[in-house]
Amino acid sequence: MAAIEFTLNGKIQKVDVPSHMPLLWVLRDTIGLTGTKFGCGMALCGACTVHVDGQPMRSCVTPVASVAAKHVTTIEGLSSDHSHPVQRAWMEEDVPQCGYCQSGQIMTAAALLAKAPNPTDADIDEAMHGIICRCGTYQSIRRAIHLAAEYRAASVKGGAV
Amino acid sequence: MITQKIDRRSFLKAGAGGLLLGFYLPESGRLKAQTNAASKLNAFVHVGSDDTVTLFIHMAEMGQGTVTSLSMLLAEELECDWNKIRTEFPGVDRAYGPLQGVFGSRSIRTSWEPLRKAGASAREMLIEAAAENWGVGRDQCRAENGVVINTATNARLSYGRLAEAAAKLPVPSNITLKDPKQFRLIGTSPKRLDTPGKVDGRTLFGIDVRLPGMQYAVIARCPVFGGKVASFDAAKAKAVEGVKQVVEISNGIAVLADNTWSAMEGRRALQIKWDEGANANASSASIRKLFVDLAEKPGATARKEGDVEPALAGAAKRIEAVYEAPYLAHAPMEPLNCVAHVRPDGCEVWASTQIQTAARGVAAKVTGLAPEKVQVHTMYLGGGFGRRGGSDYIGEAVEVAKAVGGPVKLTWSREDDLQHDMYRPASYSRFAAGLDSDGWPVAWFTRIACPSFGGLQNGVDRTGVEGVADILYGITNILVEYHAADAGIPVSYWRSVGYSQNTFFTESFVDELAVAGGKDPLELRRRLLAKSPRMLGALELAAAKAGWGQPLPHGRFRGIAVTNNIGSFNAQVAEISVSQGKLRVHRVVCAVDCGQVVNPRGVEQQIQSGIVFGLTAALKGAITIDRGRVQQQNFHQYDVLRIDEMPHVEVHLVPSQNAPGGIGESSTPGIAPAVANALFAATGKRVRRLPIRPEDLV
Ligand code: FES
Numbered sequence: 001m002a003a004i005e006f007t008l009n010g011k012i013q014k015v016d017v018p019s020h021m022p023l024l025w026v027l028r029d030t031i032g033l034t035g036t037k038f039g040c041g042m043a044l045c046g047a048c049t050v051h052v053d054g055q056p057m058r059s060c061v062t063p064v065a066s067v068a069a070k071h072v073t074t075i076e077g078l079s080s081d082h083s084h085p086v087q088r089a090w091m092e093e094d095v096p097q098c099g100y101c102q103s104g105q106i107m108t109a110a111a112l113l114a115k116a117p118n119p120t121d122a123d124i125d126e127a128m129h130g131i132i133c134r135c136g137t138y139q140s141i142r143r144a145i146h147l148a149a150e151y152r153a154a155s156v157k158g159g160a161v
Numbered sequence: 162m163i164t165q166k167i168d169r170r171s172f173l174k175a176g177a178g179g180l181l182l183g184f185y186l187p188e189s190g191r192l193k194a195q196t197n198a199a200s201k202l203n204a205f206v207h208v209g210s211d212d213t214v215t216l217f218i219h220m221a222e223m224g225q226g227t228v229t230s231l232s233m234l235l236a237e238e239l240e241c242d243w244n245k246i247r248t249e250f251p252g253v254d255r256a257y258g259p260l261q262g263v264f265g266s267r268s269i270r271t272s273w274e275p276l277r278k279a280g281a282s283a284r285e286m287l288i289e290a291a292a293e294n295w296g297v298g299r300d301q302c303r304a305e306n307g308v309v310i311n312t313a314t315n316a317r318l319s320y321g322r323l324a325e326a327a328a329k330l331p332v333p334s335n336i337t338l339k340d341p342k343q344f345r346l347i348g349t350s351p352k353r354l355d356t357p358g359k360v361d362g363r364t365l366f367g368i369d370v371r372l373p374g375m376q377y378a379v380i381a382r383c384p385v386f387g388g389k390v391a392s393f394d395a396a397k398a399k400a401v402e403g404v405k406q407v408v409e410i411s412n413g414i415a416v417l418a419d420n421t422w423s424a425m426e427g428r429r430a431l432q433i434k435w436d437e438g439a440n441a442n443a444s445s446a447s448i449r450k451l452f453v454d455l456a457e458k459p460g461a462t463a464r465k466e467g468d469v470e471p472a473l474a475g476a477a478k479r480i481e482a483v484y485e486a487p488y489l490a491h492a493p494m495e496p497l498n499c500v501a502h503v504r505p506d507g508c509e510v511w512a513s514t515q516i517q518t519a520a521r522g523v524a525a526k527v528t529g530l531a532p533e534k535v536q537v538h539t540m541y542l543g544g545g546f547g548r549r550g551g552s553d554y555i556g557e558a559v560e561v562a563k564a565v566g567g568p569v570k571l572t573w574s575r576e577d578d579l580q581h582d583m584y585r586p587a588s589y590s591r592f593a594a595g596l597d598s599d600g601w602p603v604a605w606f607t608r609i610a611c612p613s614f615g616g617l618q619n620g621v622d623r624t625g626v627e628g629v630a631d632i633l634y635g636i637t638n639i640l641v642e643y644h645a646a647d648a649g650i651p652v653s654y655w656r657s658v659g660y661s662q663n664t665f666f667t668e669s670f671v672d673e674l675a676v677a678g679g680k681d682p683l684e685l686r687r688r689l690l691a692k693s694p695r696m697l698g699a700l701e702l703a704a705a706k707a708g709w710g711q712p713l714p715h716g717r718f719r720g721i722a723v724t725n726n727i728g729s730f731n732a733q734v735a736e737i738s739v740s741q742g743k744l745r746v747h748r749v750v751c752a753v754d755c756g757q758v759v760n761p762r763g764v765e766q767q768i769q770s771g772i773v774f775g776l777t778a779a780l781k782g783a784i785t786i787d788r789g790r791v792q793q794q795n796f797h798q799y800d801v802l803r804i805d806e807m808p809h810v811e812v813h814l815v816p817s818q819n820a821p822g823g824i825g826e827s828s829t830p831g832i833a834p835a836v837a838n839a840l841f842a843a844t845g846k847r848v849r850r851l852p853i854r855p856e857d858l859v
């Protein structure tokens with residue numbers, strides 16, 4: 001066991017767990033934040049995607065010790081009120097079906113928009129290729145990412161966020 | 162098929178169990194019991210004193226939109242305020258039918274009348290309560306948007322204020338439902354009720370349930386189907402940090418820990434000797450040989466019209482082909498899991514399950530308790546596709562919980578999921594047809610060898626022959642035969658069931674007949690479907706919207722296919738290209754006649770979803786067997802469709818006044834043959850075996 005400290009959704013988080021325990025299970029089982037999902041455990045599906053210092057990371061293969069002193073954001077921390085442009089667009093397009101993959105889709109899309117504010121379809125393919133949706137929401141995801149880019153541009157212009 | 166017979170009175174009055182006040186998940190907080198006094202108007206509708214309307218959704222939500230569409234059916238007649246609705250999944254109750262569950266794309270079809278009646282009956286009770294309150298006649302009152310209005314005085318009473326009195330009134334006996342022309346909600350596309358919780362991580366799936374003192378379990382199962390534990394040594398597993406105990410259950414060895422990961426690490430450290438049993442030498446090749454041998458011999462008759470043999474013998478042209486499809490896994494994104502807590506006098510399970518009644522049944526069986534002592538908490542499903550119609554994982558969790566006392570969460574890894582599924586069966590089918598001298602089909606013969614799971618009637622399992630035996634094509638002589646092939650691999654329902662492979666066979670073979678007879682594939686289908694107006698209607702709409710027959714950009718090719726399943730009629734045109742050894746599906750135009758549409762956007766989503774599912778099977782899916790075990794372990798060996806492979810799917814609805822058909826499985830079967838037929842147009846090569854492989858593209 002090792003005491004590890006990191007910032008989780010803006011707050012200091014201390015855990016006492018084996019240092020190679022994957023962040024996914026620390027979030028889900030130790031801390032109780034279950035919005036981040038388990039899908040494969042092998043970095044193959046993207047369901048477990050979180051942000052570490054703003055970068056999308058697969059928490060199922062991220063040892064918790066490697067995020068010590070870093071900033072981790074999960075789906076629960078993206079916004080407190082669905083106000084993140086990606087969440088707004090996801091709601092407008094009613095993207096989720098079963099919803100299980102959607103935390104990973106949303107976190108990946110949010111990271112994409114932070115990097116490429118006006119992504120092309122090719123940018124979307126490249127960023128989102130690794131995030132599996134068995135329900136087949138891909139067409140809605142593509143539309144929603146374009147819409148989120150518009151929301152984001154509007155709010156940047158308007159001075160907010 | 163199970164027919165639901167519900168006595169109307171018990172159906173409307175029976176309780177939904179103590180769930181409304183009893184459901185408690187410590188760390189969710191937000192799913193806390195409703196605190197204001199809620200009055201139960203019937204098993205589907207509770208109204209709170211704060212005007213909140215709680216609708217009980219008795220069928221599980223696995224993405225297909227039941228929470229929204231069933232709420233629409235209730236609210237259409239209830240005349241409540243759509244924005245004040247909350248929904249809840251009730252426990253198992255007779256009021257929800259003898260087999261409470263989602264399967265066969267039946268949610269809307271079986272709820273269409275009963276739920277509108279439940280909504281209407283609750284509304285009538287609220288109106289009656291208002292009329293009594295005002296001391297006026299019922300016909301002086303009208304319900305609208307959550308209030309009852311006195312049409313003479315304009316006085317208003319909200320549902321919340323009327324609920325308590327209304328709940329004491331008798332259930333009205335004759336209910337007249339709205340004429341479809343008066344629908345306000347049905348036929349519109351309100352936002353899905355379940356979206357907000359699915360974009361902020363709040364929605365609780367089975368795998369998210371946490372109870373105080375809960376232990377986390379995984380199970381080591383014999384990799385060979387039917388094998389057992391011979392002996393095991395748990396010493397190393399117990400030494401893993403976080404592991405608490407190791408127990409043997411009927412299906413393997415369970416490792417329990419204080420988190421899922423430790424349990425998985427502990428499982429890796431287990432030393433187990435397996436008794437691999439009778440299937441230890443099974444392989445895909447040995448299973449195929451079994452099918453091939455069976456298909457040599459006459460099988461049980463699934464459909465017979467006219468006299469095929471002389472018709473084939475006398476035909477101007479005879480065409481023969483063999484079609485094959487592999488085993489497939491369901492691979493829902495949420496791995497299987499279940500939380501169970503067994504006490505001497507009762508048992509609770511929290512599960513994402515498609516069939517609550519079966520979940521309760523298996524828990525009762527494992528614990529030896531009466532079914533009434535088992536409480537099933539239905540959680541959101543991270544995909545089902547038929548897999549969660551099984552209750553194997555629920556039985557396992559209950560068995561572990563019973564062995565250790567205290568609450569247990571069992572989680573399957575993805576490897577467990579792919580290796581211990583109940584698979585879509587593989588199938589091997591021989592086809593023969595005869596054409597007359599004008600090139601029109603006069604005889605059709607199919608002999609199918611396919612594992613059975615749906616029960617045999619006169620030697621035929623409907624799940625093995627649907628998609629062939631029920632083709633609507635007007636051909637004078639038809640013979641379809643079936644062999645139940647027992648290959649020792651567990652098989653079960655997989656989205657669209659027998660149609661998932663048989664429609665590929667049939668619709669590809671029809672294309673072969675068109676080519677052999679010198680006909681356009683659309684023209685041939687048109688002629689053979691002349692007596693099936695709804696199927697023909699969908700075909701014509703898809704063809705028109707796809708621009709069938711009109712020139713395509715260079716390098717693009719089209720294929721067409723039709724499906725009649727689950728009470729709906731589906732036609733698809735796929736547009737593809739092949740370049741540098743890669744097949745790309747660019748566009749799919751899908752027309753569907755699914756009767757009256759409750760929620761058009763929901764239908765569109767399900768059509769897209771079904772196409773992605775079917776396209777994965779067409780292009781990628783295969784479970785193969787070696788030494789009695791499944792060779793695929795995780796998504797690197799069982800790949801699924803990704804966003805960059807997603808075609809643009811257009812959905813067109815055939816306007817219809819027919820009763821609603823199913824939709825969740827409507828579009829899955831047709832995509833593989835539409836793509837394979839387009840591939841033939843591109844390459845002149847006929848694909849007769851799924852999935853489509855690189856060698857099929859040159
Ligand atoms: S669970 Fe981490 S990528 Fe699949």
Ligand code: FES
Binds near residue numbers: 101102133137
């Ligand atoms: S919405 Fe179900 S897996 Fe993506």
